[in-house]
Amino acid sequence: MKKRILFWIIFLMMLPISMQAQGESSWWYFGNNAGLNFNDPQKVTSSNGLITSGIPKAVNGPLKSLGGGFTLSDIQGNLLMSSDGITIYNRKNEIMTNGTGLLGSIISMQSGIVIPAPNNPKKFYVVTVSSQENVSHGIRYSVVNIDPSNPNDMGSVEVATKNSLLKMPHCGENLGVVAHKNGTDYWLVNRTGVFFYVWHLTEQGFSKTPKMYKTPPLPDVDKGAQIGATIVSVDNTKLVNLAAGSYTILSADFNPATGVISDIRGLGNTKIYSLGGAFSPKGEYFYLGAGNESVESGYKIKYSDLRAGNVMPTALDAKVFNFSLGRDGRVYGITRTISSGAADGNRDLHVVMDPDKGGTDIRTFPGYLTNRPQRGFPSFKHSNIITENKTKLFTCEGYEAKFDINLITNGIIVPTGLFWDFGDGTYEMQNFIAGKYDYEMNHLFANSGLYKVSVMPYIGTKGLSKTFLEANIIDCSLKTNPMIRHELLNINELETNK
Incomplete structure (x- = not known):
């Protein structure tokens, strides 16, 4: 034997040996220079005295963002780049060559996301979205060239493709990426108003004309309903968009082979102004933060109940503003508070230890983050496994x-x-x-x-x-x-x- x-x-x-995108989400940078490193798990004691293994190490990051952004690591978990939607930073957390002047926004909930170029391991598409305060910038992309296998390659943004236009002018502050079923291409998803837009990314680039799918009616659709994240399940077949100002959670089926969004449903009158959330690994639960600064708790809902539309989300025993799924299968949460009229956020980290079981074990690690998190987590094309x-x-x-x-x-x-x-x-x-x-x-x-x-x-x-x-x-x-x-x-x- x-x-x-x-x-x-x-x-x-x-x-x-060619590795797939398992380590892409190893580093998280967000908020006011906050960060987490999943490559260096720690043993930490929670607020209720439980010693917990596998908590990602709290680190300092280069971003200063009120909203979202992105971080990208290579297949082995080594940092490649990060961005707040305006500036791209390299492996050393220094400004990348030609990395300034992107037309995203530090206040957009998902101000940017990065997508590997199909059949080109040294090319990446950085997609940015403007905020409601600056709708003229729309959705744009810039190409980053970097060799992930060369630790001395700090990357550079192509001058010719920088801020190339995908959609103008008005757009929702959300970006979702879905892996194509062919294992090579990708779908880029955005909801603006009462339409989902879907672009196909192939070896030749983005499709010129997106597919459009109409949602149910949304109250206040031109204002507060435009903010709130688009989140995709690990199996790439479920999609949720948080229409915060409408107090509505949209859910839909996604076909990763065709890019078709179907059976779009809205759970309205939730009374939850939610800006971000996360699927559990198996997609059986959805966790959503309460986006008000005076948040008393985060929430959960079974995905089947969300689809049925007759059950409201249940409050969790954790004061969470936003959630995101980690590469370890746990769901992580942050809290944002208001102090003396200025957004500061506390440095607590919340961890849903059992997200596929409904969050019966949620642990809080007070003051764990090195800096304040603000509103957003980085956006990812989630790991395949x-x-x-x-x-x-x-x-x-x-x-x-x-x-x-x-x-x-x-x-x-x-x-x-x-x-x-x-x-x-x-x-x-x-x-x-x-x-x-x-x-x-x-x-x-x-x-x-x-x-x-x-x-x-x-x-x-x-x-x-x-x-x-x-x-x-x-x-x-x-x-x-x-x-x-x-x-x-x-x-x-x-x-x-x-």
Whole structure:
């Protein structure tokens, strides 16, 4: 068995490996120089005393934005660029060559988003949208050229394509990106007024004329209804737009093969002025922030109830202004408050630990962010695969460690299998089964110690990004019966360290 596994390892290493967009959302920059780094998970104590692992490290960022923006990392999670919709910053958080003067807005809820160019790994489309206060700029794009594989390439914005026009003049402050089912192209989505607009991005660029799909009637459609984000589910088949000033949540079906938006429905009279939100990984729940500065709580709603239109969102036990889905499958929230008439925002970070179970476990980390977050999170074309680690924290020496992960795919790029590296020089291959979310793997470590374990989905010879787990193998022999000690350690620890 070991010889066969070794053969597969060598075979995978000898062939060219191209990774898919798993690490793109590793860095988040937002607000007044706030940020999160998912590459460096921390163990942090929440406000209710629970020690929580896997919290992204709080970092300083270059952006000063009241609204949204974007951050892009490479497939391995290394930072490539970030922007507030007006200025693009490079890997070093310095202004990129020709990176000033974009026609987005620091107050738009989704002022910018970046899309990889189809069939060109060194080219990216930065799309910006103007605010309601400056509608003349519309929706525009600029091309950034950068080699992600070259750490010395800081990137540059093309002079010829800078601020190329997609839509003028009036536009809603929202941008959504959906991966095409062919695995190469993309769809760009914007809602303005009572229409969704959809552009097709191919190797030749954006389609000249967008497709248009009419929404149900929206009150106050020319003013407050124009602000509020467009959010796409991980599987690319569900779409939500928050028409804040209309107190309406729009939802629709999206066909990633055709770009068609269908069955658009509106849940009105919510009394929630929501500007941003997030799907749970499986798309079963939607979390929305309460966009008023005097917010008392965030909200959740089952997606099936949102579609049915007969149930209102339920208040959560967390004061959240905006939500966003992390690459780890958790949903993150920020709070914005008003102090002495100036928007400052507090530095608390909220984490929905179980978003697919309805947010029964929400933890607050007071003052965790290095700086104030303001209103918006960065916009992403979400990762194709999201994994959730549910592995026990301890295993006694002499007993098999059990690894348990939850794997969500978007249905476009489907893995062939999983490649496990146990960090002790041994490896294992596991088949991927379409429609299966939960995967287990057992492994017997020869010695005690802390092992860094990784699991990498792959397609044929193409490796996708890794998820890292820890195996803490300890000597239980002097403490009590090993099996009893093994169970007690995990039961006690999991009570405070989920």
